Amino acid sequence: MGMIHGEIDGETIGVARDTAVVLAFAFIFRMTCMTLQNGLLRAEGDTVYILRAELACQWLIAIPLTSMAALVWGLPFPLVFIAINSEENVKAVISGYRVHRRKWVQRLVETGTRP
Numbered sequence: 782m783g784m785i786h787g788e789i790d791g792e793t794i795g796v797a798r799d800t801a802v803v804l805a806f807a808f809i810f811r812m813t814c815m816t817l818q819n820g821l822l823r824a825e826g827d828t829v830y831i832l833r834a835e836l837a838c839q840w841l842i843a844i845p846l847t848s849m850a851a852l853v854w855g856l857p858f859p860l861v862f863i864a865i866n867s868e869e870n871v872k873a874v875i876s877g878y879r880v881h882r883r884k885w886v887q888r889l890v891e892t893g894t895r896p
Contacts (some may be wrong), residue, residue: 799859807866810873817876827885834872843868 818831843865850864851857879885 782888796858800862803859803862810869810881814873817880821880822885825885838868842871
C-alpha cells in the first residue's frame with residue numbers, strides 16, 4: 782500500500798485503525814467533560830472543584846493506570862490508549878453527578894441595597 786510516508790505494513794494499519802475506534806469513543810466522554818467542566822461549572826465559579834478533579838483524575842487514575850498497562854501488563858497500544866483516556870471518563874461521570882446534585886450553584890454577585 783503506497784502512502785505519503787512510504788510503505789506501511791498491515792500490522793501498523795491495524796493498530797492505527799483500532800486506536801482510531803478507541804479515540805472515537807473517547808471523544809464522547811471528552812466532549813461531555815469539556816461541556817460540563819468548562820462550559821457550566823467553571824462559568825459558574827466552581828473552579829476549585831475543577832482543579833481538584835483534574836489533579837485527582839490525572840495523578841490517581843490516568844498516570845498509574847497507563848504506566849501499569851504499558852510497563853507491567855504489556856498491553857497492546859489501543860488498550861494503553863484506553864488507559865490514557867480513562868481520566869476523561871471518570872471526570873465526565875463525577876462532573877455529571879456534581880451538575881445533577883446542583884452543588885455547583887453559587888452566588889457570584891452580592892445583592893443588597895444601594896446607599
